[in-house]
Amino acid sequence: MPSTIIDKVWGAHVVSEQPGAPALLYIDMHLVHEVTSPQAFDGLRARGLVVRRPEHTFATADHSVPTTDRTLPIVDPIAARQVAQLEANCREFGIPCHSMASQLQGIVHIIGPELGLTQPGMTLVCGDSHTATHGAFGALAFGIGTSEVEQVLATQCLLQKKSKSYRVEVTGQLHPSVTAKDIILALIVKIGTGGGTGCIFEFCGPAIRALSMEERMTICNMSIEAGARAGMIAPDDTTYEYMYGRQFAPQGEEWDRALSRWRRLPSDEGAVYDKQVSIDAAELEPMVTFGTSPGMGIPISGLVPDPAGIADPGERESVAKALRYMDLEPGKPLAGHAIDVVFIGSCTNGRISDLRAAASVLKGRHVAPGLRVLVVPGSHDAKRQAEAEGLDVIFLAAGAEWREPGCSMCLAMNGDQLEPGQYGVATSNRNFEGRQGKGGRTILASPLTAAASAVTGVVTDPRRLA
Amino acid sequence: MKPFTRFESRLVPLAIDNVDTDQIIPARFLKTISKDGLGSQLFCDWRYDAEGRPKPDFILNQPRAKGAEILLAGDNFGCGSSREHAPWALTQFGFRAVISTSFADIFRQNSLKNSLLPVVVPREVHAELFALPVEATVSIDLESETLVLPDGRKVAFAIDPFAKHCLLNGIDELGYIRQQEDAIAAFEARCGSAVNTLG
Numbered sequence: 001m002p003s004t005i006i007d008k009v010w011g012a013h014v015v016s017e018q019p020g021a022p023a024l025l026y027i028d029m030h031l032v033h034e035v036t037s038p039q040a041f042d043g044l045r046a047r048g049l050v051v052r053r054p055e056h057t058f059a060t061a062d063h064s065v066p067t068t069d070r071t072l073p074i075v076d077p078i079a080a081r082q083v084a085q086l087e088a089n090c091r092e093f094g095i096p097c098h099s100m101a102s103q104l105q106g107i108v109h110i111i112g113p114e115l116g117l118t119q120p121g122m123t124l125v126c127g128d129s130h131t132a133t134h135g136a137f138g139a140l141a142f143g144i145g146t147s148e149v150e151q152v153l154a155t156q157c158l159l160q161k162k163s164k165s166y167r168v169e170v171t172g173q174l175h176p177s178v179t180a181k182d183i184i185l186a187l188i189v190k191i192g193t194g195g196g197t198g199c200i201f202e203f204c205g206p207a208i209r210a211l212s213m214e215e216r217m218t219i220c221n222m223s224i225e226a227g228a229r230a231g232m233i234a235p236d237d238t239t240y241e242y243m244y245g246r247q248f249a250p251q252g253e254e255w256d257r258a259l260s261r262w263r264r265l266p267s268d269e270g271a272v273y274d275k276q277v278s279i280d281a282a283e284l285e286p287m288v289t290f291g292t293s294p295g296m297g298i299p300i301s302g303l304v305p306d307p308a309g310i311a312d313p314g315e316r317e318s319v320a321k322a323l324r325y326m327d328l329e330p331g332k333p334l335a336g337h338a339i340d341v342v343f344i345g346s347c348t349n350g351r352i353s354d355l356r357a358a359a360s361v362l363k364g365r366h367v368a369p370g371l372r373v374l375v376v377p378g379s380h381d382a383k384r385q386a387e388a389e390g391l392d393v394i395f396l397a398a399g400a401e402w403r404e405p406g407c408s409m410c411l412a413m414n415g416d417q418l419e420p421g422q423y424g425v426a427t428s429n430r431n432f433e434g435r436q437g438k439g440g441r442t443i444l445a446s447p448l449t450a451a452a453s454a455v456t457g458v459v460t461d462p463r464r465l466a
Numbered sequence: 467m468k469p470f471t472r473f474e475s476r477l478v479p480l481a482i483d484n485v486d487t488d489q490i491i492p493a494r495f496l497k498t499i500s501k502d503g504l505g506s507q508l509f510c511d512w513r514y515d516a517e518g519r520p521k522p523d524f525i526l527n528q529p530r531a532k533g534a535e536i537l538l539a540g541d542n543f544g545c546g547s548s549r550e551h552a553p554w555a556l557t558q559f560g561f562r563a564v565i566s567t568s569f570a571d572i573f574r575q576n577s578l579k580n581s582l583l584p585v586v587v588p589r590e591v592h593a594e595l596f597a598l599p600v601e602a603t604v605s606i607d608l609e610s611e612t613l614v615l616p617d618g619r620k621v622a623f624a625i626d627p628f629a630k631h632c633l634l635n636g637i638d639e640l641g642y643i644r645q646q647e648d649a650i651a652a653f654e655a656r657c658g659s660a661v662n663t664l665g
Contacts, residue, residue, distance in 0.1 A: 012657070015646070015649050015650055015653040016646055016649040016653075018646075020627060020628060020631065021628045021642075022626075022628055024643065024646055024649065024650075026650070026653055026654075026657070035496050035497075035549075036496075036548065036549065036550070038499035038500075039499070039500065039501050039550075042499075043640075047640075063493075063496070064497055076497070078497040078498070079497050081497075081499060082497050082498075082499055085499045127548055128547070128548055129546065129547045129548040129572060131548075143547075143548035143572055144548060144572070144575075145548055145549070145550035145572060145575065145576035145579065146550040146576075147550060147576065147579040147580070147639070147640075148575070148579075150640060151639060151640050151643055154640060154643075154644070155640070155643045155644060155647075155650060156650065156654075157643055157646075157650055158643075159628070159639060159642075159643065161626065163571075193484055193542060193545055194484070194541065194542035194545065194568055194570070197542070197568060197569075197570060197571055198571060224546075224572075227542070227545065227570060227571070229571050229572060293484050293486070293545075295484075314483045314540065314541060315483070317481075317482075317483075318482070318483045318484060321482070411488075411493040411547075412493060412494065413493045413494060413496060413497060420516075430486075430488070430546065432486045432488040432489065432546060433488070433489060433511065434488060434489075434492055434511045435488050435493070438492070438511055
């Protein structure tokens with residue numbers, strides 16, 4: 001029977017299936033960070049357990065870390081204690097840890113792929129919902145809670161029920177200045193933030209094949225914003241070219257053997273999916289969000305919807321509540337709305353290609369007066385590469401801030417945040433109330449849209465500056 | 467783990483769809499290295515004003531929430547991040563169940579591991595529950611997977627059988643997985659992985 005890539009990766013990792021219980025699934029790679037792990041390590045200590053496969057575990061500090069001068073200590077004592085606890089836990093349990101002082105430190109979902117830790121066909125978990133990012137390589141990658149972090153540390157396994165398969169086909173060709181971010185925002189608008197609940201997406205179709213690995217990661221990253229725990233893209237030559245020679249990728253003969261395994265991963269012709277949806281890339285415009293959920297988005301030429309025109313009472317009230325929080329008027333365009341801050345970074349759009357895209361708009365231009373623009377590379381590798389290409393000089397000359405790697409203003413745990421009432425255009429993944437700082441108002445967009453808005457000081461269609 | 471028993475409680479209605487984990491417990495409270503002390507931060511930004519005083523119009527600050535053990539929530543409750551701090555905060559406040567029409571996947575799994583029961587009911591029942599008077603109580607019986615309404619009518623709900631078994635018998639999942647050590651070791655011997663981060 002023809003099988004999907006989801007079936008293939010799942011099937012290769014089932015350790016056992018006991019009657020009346022979910023399958024026991026083996027986990028190849030476990031990424032760990034400072035926020036969701038301390039209580040899991042406490043649990044191991046309380047039971048006197050060790051980490052079963054420390055060499056299949058990799059830790060970094062990203063959520064709580066400041067993005068300012070790394071030679072200075074962390075000012076916030078609670079964040080400092082959390083990062084120190086991660087380092088101590090990793091020392092105690094023998095886990096490789098790349099914290100503040102390491103040149104491999106960065107956002108966990110950026111460094112995994114950059115280092116070649118993320119590989120096709122593997123199962124990969126992390127105590128973070130954006131673990132879906134790694135599915136861009138054809139890995140089955142999903143976020144887990146702290147109890148599950150403890151289970152994987154102790155046993156390298158999880159009890160899992162197989163999710164439904166959801167085929168997301170993206171046909172056609174993107175217009176210039178329309179990006180991977182716009183594809184995924186459009187999908188979330190189309191199927192809703194709960195549309196993928198209980199499912200794993202497989203993204204396919206010519207528009208997906210045409211994307212770089214970094215763009216594919218942006219798409220898989222936001223699977224969770226449509227409710228799906230994981231999103232996968234079958235590996236192809238683009239994948240292998242990206243991976244070849246990376247630090248932890250297989251080398252020499254091992255690479256050849258791995259490649260022949262990976263080439264068997266793509267879904268078979270005629271494989272059956274539980275659900276499916278299709279999007280035409282050629283119909284897409286740059287997308288922006290107007291509300292407090294990633295599903296509340298519009299094409300940039302569109303108008304903020306009027307709740308009065310929404311039939312479903314629950315949705316009507318949600319949109320009305322969101323517009324009150326965002327202080328936006330129904331029926332007006334979002335383009336042209338004044339903003340206070342632009343944030344370029346995060347596990348969604350903090351990779352080198354995103355920095356290049358933003359720099360292409362900011363080159364020879366200046367950010368609007370009074371506007372704060374933070375550019376936060378996702379990793380040291382992305383930062384070094386950007387600096388080698390002179391992108392830092394472009395950002396600084398334009399009046400933007402060039403910062404150290406971390407999650408930063410995506411979730412505002414580290415002091416990088418919006419002030420109450422401020423509007424921010426962000427390349428990150430969530431526009432929830434207060435996500436980027438209590439009372440802050442987030443407009444999600446692509447790096448091109450964010451950079452164009454930085455130049456004008458208002459929400460701006462990047463095609464105007466292209 | 468304490469076995470989960472049948473209980474009866476008033477409802478705390480929160481008629482908002484897509485309540486995300488950043489609302490349940492804002493990220494700035496995730497810098498803790500402990501599981502404790504999160505109950506007072508539950509729904510913090512809806513619950514307190516800028517000076518940290520309880521907002522009287524928010525449901526958790528009203529008398530009906532005191533001692534209540536069931537949160538009645540809108541569609542797609544718990545969407546967003548994987549933070550287990552969300553069920554920790556809800557249980558520390560005193561909730562033992564959340565009733566909704568749907569839950570986000572990771573939140574649902576995290577809840578079941580913390581004896582917080584995610585109860586999915588049909589839309590009509592959901593609407594009916596929101597219309598109940600303040601003092602009305604419902605009871606939840608996990609064993610028979612039924613919700614009993616104030617007028618005695620029973621509404622069935624479904625819980626994953628394994629999670630139910632663990633909750634009813636106080637079984638801890640990690641302990642269960644560790645009993646399968648032989649199968650895990652055999653799997654590892656059969657399917658070595660190329661990845662080695664210490665290499």
